Amino acid sequence: MTPSSPCADIDVQALAFGYGKQPLFARFDAQAGQPGIYGLFGRNGSGKSTLLKLLAGLLTPSAGQVRVRGHVPRRRAAEFLSQIYILPEEFHLPNLRPDTLTRTHAAFYPQFDHALFGDYLAVLDVPPRQRFAQMSLGQKKKAAIAFALATQTPVLLMDEPTNGLDIVSRAQFKTLMARPEQACRTVLISTHQAHDLESVLQHIWFIDNGQLVLGAPMAALSAHLQMGVASDATQLPGAERLLYQEPVGQQSAWVARRASDTEPGLVQLELLYKALSFNKSAVLAALPASMAPTATAPA
Numbered sequence: 001m002t003p004s005s006p007c008a009d010i011d012v013q014a015l016a017f018g019y020g021k022q023p024l025f026a027r028f029d030a031q032a033g034q035p036g037i038y039g040l041f042g043r044n045g046s047g048k049s050t051l052l053k054l055l056a057g058l059l060t061p062s063a064g065q066v067r068v069r070g071h072v073p074r075r076r077a078a079e080f081l082s083q084i085y086i087l088p089e090e091f092h093l094p095n096l097r098p099d100t101l102t103r104t105h106a107a108f109y110p111q112f113d114h115a116l117f118g119d120y121l122a123v124l125d126v127p128p129r130q131r132f133a134q135m136s137l138g139q140k141k142k143a144a145i146a147f148a149l150a151t152q153t154p155v156l157l158m159d160e161p162t163n164g165l166d167i168v169s170r171a172q173f174k175t176l177m178a179r180p181e182q183a184c185r186t187v188l189i190s191t192h193q194a195h196d197l198e199s200v201l202q203h204i205w206f207i208d209n210g211q212l213v214l215g216a217p218m219a220a221l222s223a224h225l226q227m228g229v230a231s232d233a234t235q236l237p238g239a240e241r242l243l244y245q246e247p248v249g250q251q252s253a254w255v256a257r258r259a260s261d262t263e264p265g266l267v268q269l270e271l272l273y274k275a276l277s278f279n280k281s282a283v284l285a286a287l288p289a290s291m292a293p294t295a296t297a298p299a
């Protein structure tokens with residue numbers, strides 16, 4: 001078990017949960033000790049949405065401890081609820097307009113910023129005076145994103161926020177996430193769209209087999225892993241460093257342990273995701289135990 005951090009916004013210790021007899025999480029540990037944007041990755045069915053619901057207090061752990069800003073989420077204390085917002089993948093909006101939604105719903109969030117809400121709606125091209133029933137799915141999703149961001153809660157959980165958004169809207173979403181008003185929040189975003197958020201994510205969480213197999217700051221990852229494209233076999237890293245390769249047209253994209261004589265480069269999330277999916281144990285073994293707590297060092 002990872003030592004508990006008293007300052008962590010999110011602190012999960014030895015969490016166990018399953019919907020039926022089959023456990024989904026068994027002794028799951030994760031900490032978000034500092035504000036920032038955390039990307040939550042994992043295969044379909046790995047438990048990302050379930051974890052977000054456990055953190056929001058919508059599900060009850062069968063064992064272990066979940067704390068969010070010091071609160072036990074399942075108790076649903078009023079003070080806790082004013083500090084967290086969850087945007088689920090599927091949501092219901094009352095048949096109001098964005099500008100009237102705030103009259104009924106913003107009061108639950110003491111730091112709700114009406115000016116920011118108007119600004120976010122404008123950036124995302126959401127008509128502020130159109131009823132939700134007359135909006136497209138993507139427009140409704142963008143209105144819900146604008147509301148979630150405007151709550152300014154210290155903790156924000158978002159489940160697949162860019163699903164159903166067009167290419168321009170995805171870029172606008174990324175711009176909003178990079179704005180300074182999000183910087184003091186702990187934002188946990190479950191996504192399969194690694195490209196959408198690559199430049200704004202500060203931390204990566206990767207779930208597999210009921211465990212957090214990778215939890216690391218992006219910047220720290222690039223100190224250990226290196227990625228690139230080789231036009232032929234002579235440009236590939238040596239077998240002792242190479243962790244993953246895949247064809248890209250006539251070339252090969254690759255992931256390797258970083259060579260000590262090279263500068264840390266950019267982490268390409270999609271490539272990292274595939275390397276983790278296809279060669280998990282080798283990739284994790286290339287990282288320190290603080291980032292990959294479940295990895296076993298190679299013999």
Ligand SMILES: Nc1ncnc2c1ncn2[C@@H]1O[C@H](COP(=O)(O)OP(=O)(O)OP(=O)(O)O)[C@@H](O)[C@H]1O
Nearest residue numbers: 019020024042043044045046047048049050051190
């Ligand atoms: N209400 C439920 N009742 C029973 N089983 C459920 C329920 N919700 C989810 N599950 C199961 O729990 C597992 C994890 O589901 P979850 O939705 O958390 O995964 P996910 O990582 O978010 O998946 P995806 O990437 O496909 O959205 C899946 O096997 C799913 O079938």
